[in-house]
Structure formats: structure tokens, C-alpha cells
Amino acid sequence: xxxxxxxxxxxxxxxxxxxxxxxxxxxxxxxxxxxxxxxxxxxxxxxxxxxxxxxxxxxxxxxxxxxxxxxxxxxxxxxxxxxxxxxxxxxxxxxxxxxxxxxxxxxx
Amino acid sequence: xxxxxxxxxxxxxxxxxxxxxxxxxxxxxxxxxxxxxxxxxxxxxxxxxxxxxxxxxxxxxxxxxxxxxxxxxxxxxxxxxxxxxxxxxxxxxxxxxxxxxxxxxxxxxxxxxxxxxxxxxx
Numbered sequence: 361x362x363x364x365x366x367x368x369x370x371x372x373x374x375x376x377x378x379x380x381x382x383x384x385x386x387x388x389x390x391x392x393x394x395x396x397x398x399x400x401x402x403x404x405x406x407x408x409x410x411x412x413x414x415x416x417x418x419x420x421x422x423x424x425x426x427x428x429x430x431x432x433x434x435x436x437x438x439x440x441x442x443x444x445x446x447x448x449x450x451x452x453x454x455x456x457x458x459x460x461x462x463x464x465x466x467x468x
Numbered sequence: 469x470x471x472x473x474x475x476x477x478x479x480x481x482x483x484x485x486x487x488x489x490x491x492x493x494x495x496x497x498x499x500x501x502x503x504x505x506x507x508x509x510x511x512x513x514x515x516x517x518x519x520x521x522x523x524x525x526x527x528x529x530x531x532x533x534x535x536x537x538x539x540x541x542x543x544x545x546x547x548x549x550x551x552x553x554x555x556x557x558x559x560x561x562x563x564x565x566x567x568x569x570x571x572x573x574x575x576x577x578x579x580x581x582x583x584x585x586x587x588x589x590x
Contacts, residue, residue, distance in 0.1 A: 391574035409570040450575040457515040
């Protein structure tokens, strides 16, 4: 089955840029989607199809995908961005949805 | 407002059964495929199951295949997850989520419920 690898944690000071990676074999050939989950809350879709944002998601959150790594970039980080972030793809060989292990973004 | 509301969680003994429900509102439920996703305490998200809008296509994660059954009733705008032979490791918050497809044919989940908690313990 397809495996997605995320760093457990990323820390950044307010106003700086956070980059959260999602690694997978030739992940650039897939569409990657990102979810934000704040403590005690349900996940929320923040980026889909590599780089598209649902309405209401600030432009500070952006996505890219190439080669073996997809990246969620959070620019001008704010305290409210502190959350767990999960990447997800569709594994066409099994028709399963696959999540990465999640990355905790800490705002210092 | 598009909304998904899960219910049916609770405390169940190992080996027992439980049926979760997900009530949809604010959109045409019969036009969308749906998923169940769970999150064990302190752990990440785990996709469990998918059902197409017409119930004609169903998939399960290996961890629940043969023990869990997904179903839906479009007339009642409801999604279900019948869970049996429950184990301690099934303890989690269970979410239902609406399925969407990209122009390139990949799948993601754009609307999530708040979840219902299942605890498997004696």
C-alpha cells in the first residue's frame, strides 16, 4: 500500500514561513490534499488537488507537489495556525484514501 | 449550511457491536459518495471505508474489512457504519466525510462531521 511520510513536528516564529512536507514514492504523479485539525476539532480541508484552496482559506496557505515530495507552505504564520496538518492521496492501485501521519505545527 | 452529524458512539465491550449513523443536511446527499475516517486517541487520521452515491461501489481498509459494514439510505439522507467484533484498538473518534473528485480523477474529503466517540473496553 502507498505510504505518506510527514515530519512529526515543525516549529516557527510568528510572521515566519512554515513548510510542512509529505513524502511518497513519485507523489508528484498524484493529487495531494491537506487538512488542518485544531485540538478537539474535526479536520478541515485547506488545500486540494496540490494547490487549490477551498473558499475561506487564506492565501497564506499554499501547496506544491513535485517528484517525491509535496509541501504545504504557511506564510506569515499566526498563532491561529497552530494545529495538526495531514496530507492525503488516493491510492489508485487499491482505491483507498491514504493519510500521512500528521505534522504538529507549533508557533513559538 | 452543509452539515454532517455523527451519532451512535458509546462504550462497548470487546467482541461487541455498534452502529454509527451520520445525518447529512444542506446538500443533495444522494449525489455524493461518502467516507468514514477514525482517529484513535493521540493518533493520526485513518481512512476506513468508502461508499459511492448509489451504494454500488464499496471499499474498506484492511484493518476493518470483514468486521465493519458501510451502508447508506439516500431517502433518509443518512450514512451508516455497522461495527462488529470490536477490539480495544477500535477505540477512536469516528468521522463521516463527504467525498469529492478532482478534474484529474483523484479523491479527497471536503466536508467533515464533528465525530462520535467509540470506546471499546470491558
